Amino acid sequence: MAVLADWTDETRAAFRKEIVRARHTLHTSPLFSDEAIERLIEIHPREHADFATMDETGSRTSWKTGNPGDLTGAELVRAVKNGRLWINLRNLFEIHGEYRAMLDQMFAELRDANPGFHPVRILGGLLVSSPQAKVPFHMDRTDTMLWHIRGKKRVFVYPHHDEVATDAEREEVLLHEFNDELANRPEAENHARIFDLEEGEMICWPLHTPHRVENMGTLNISLATEYTTPEARLVNNAMYFNGVMRRRFGWWPGQIAHCEGLDLKARFAAGMVMRKLGISVPVETPHEGGYRFEVDPDAPLGVRA
Numbered sequence: 499m500a501v502l503a504d505w506t507d508e509t510r511a512a513f514r515k516e517i518v519r520a521r522h523t524l525h526t527s528p529l530f531s532d533e534a535i536e537r538l539i540e541i542h543p544r545e546h547a548d549f550a551t552m553d554e555t556g557s558r559t560s561w562k563t564g565n566p567g568d569l570t571g572a573e574l575v576r577a578v579k580n581g582r583l584w585i586n587l588r589n590l591f592e593i594h595g596e597y598r599a600m601l602d603q604m605f606a607e608l609r610d611a612n613p614g615f616h617p618v619r620i621l622g623g624l625l626v627s628s629p630q631a632k633v634p635f636h637m638d639r640t641d642t643m644l645w646h647i648r649g650k651k652r653v654f655v656y657p658h659h660d661e662v663a664t665d666a667e668r669e670e671v672l673l674h675e676f677n678d679e680l681a682n683r684p685e686a687e688n689h690a691r692i693f694d695l696e697e698g699e700m701i702c703w704p705l706h707t708p709h710r711v712e713n714m715g716t717l718n719i720s721l722a723t724e725y726t727t728p729e730a731r732l733v734n735n736a737m738y739f740n741g742v743m744r745r746r747f748g749w750w751p752g753q754i755a756h757c758e759g760l761d762l763k764a765r766f767a768a769g770m771v772m773r774k775l776g777i778s779v780p781v782e783t784p785h786e787g788g789y790r791f792e793v794d795p796d797a798p799l800g801v802r803a
């Protein structure tokens with residue numbers, strides 16, 4: 499069965515240039531049945547899995563990583579249903595051949611449907627999250643697509659606008675390896691577009707689009723895929739160059755959105771050289787390793803200290 503269910507000429511024209519919402523068929527695949535999800539959570543190598551909780555605001559600083567111990571897949575799903583947890587099975591496609599075959603089909607269909615689309619380094623994870631879980635206001639460093647499979651999710655998407663996030667703030671995410679959160683500004687909400695995703699819907703947007711997510715009172719299962727393209731590498735390296743010049747040398751680089759052609763290519767090349775030479779800015783991102791709670795399906799929020 500085809501994965502893309504309604505990719506139209508309008509979708510093709512908008513893909514990667516605007517917000518795109520489209521239908522898919524992944525939620526009907528046996529790979530995402532309740533039993534399959536429980537089994538996957540149980541067998542996925544723990545070093546490639548995150549078990550996290552957050553406070554009611556969802557802010558990144560409130561996120562903590564927990565220890566699933568030797569709970570079974572069914573017990574972990576019960577903890578997610580009853581708690582405020584978020585499981586990410588990273589590198590899903592590298593580890594499980596049947597999911598890799600599905601991903602290969604998804605991206606073969608996307609390439610066929612969108613001439614000129616040449617994604618490389620396609621990665622992804624399975625997200626299993628609680629009815630009240632939230633993902634904070636942030637920006638991804640690569641192009642991402644969210645394939646929703648179960649439950650209801652509200653996705654807030656924001657345009658590129660200085661009232662949402664300035665170039666300097668977006669550079670900050672590229673310069674720091676761990677923290678992708680953007681500062682919340684009340685005026686950003688005036689620009690928000692809100693999408694209530696149902697099972698069988700996919701949403702994606704242009705590179706570096708700020709967004710946040712709230713689950714709508716149901717257990718949520720989604721697939722997150724990310725990929726790189728030559729265009730994204732060009733912009734990321736040019737922004738890296740701008741970011742270093744702004745912070746280390748007090749230079750005002752001008753807006754990245756107005757930067758194109760040879761100027762963009764020169765900045766890309768300079769950014770590549772800076773990275774190779776290790777020229778960057780001091781990074782102070784707090785990154786606490788280790789487990790900070792035990793997952794417990796019978797504890798409030800699924801969390802035991």
Ligand SMILES: [Fe+2]
Binds near residue numbers: 636638
């Ligand atoms: Fe994201």
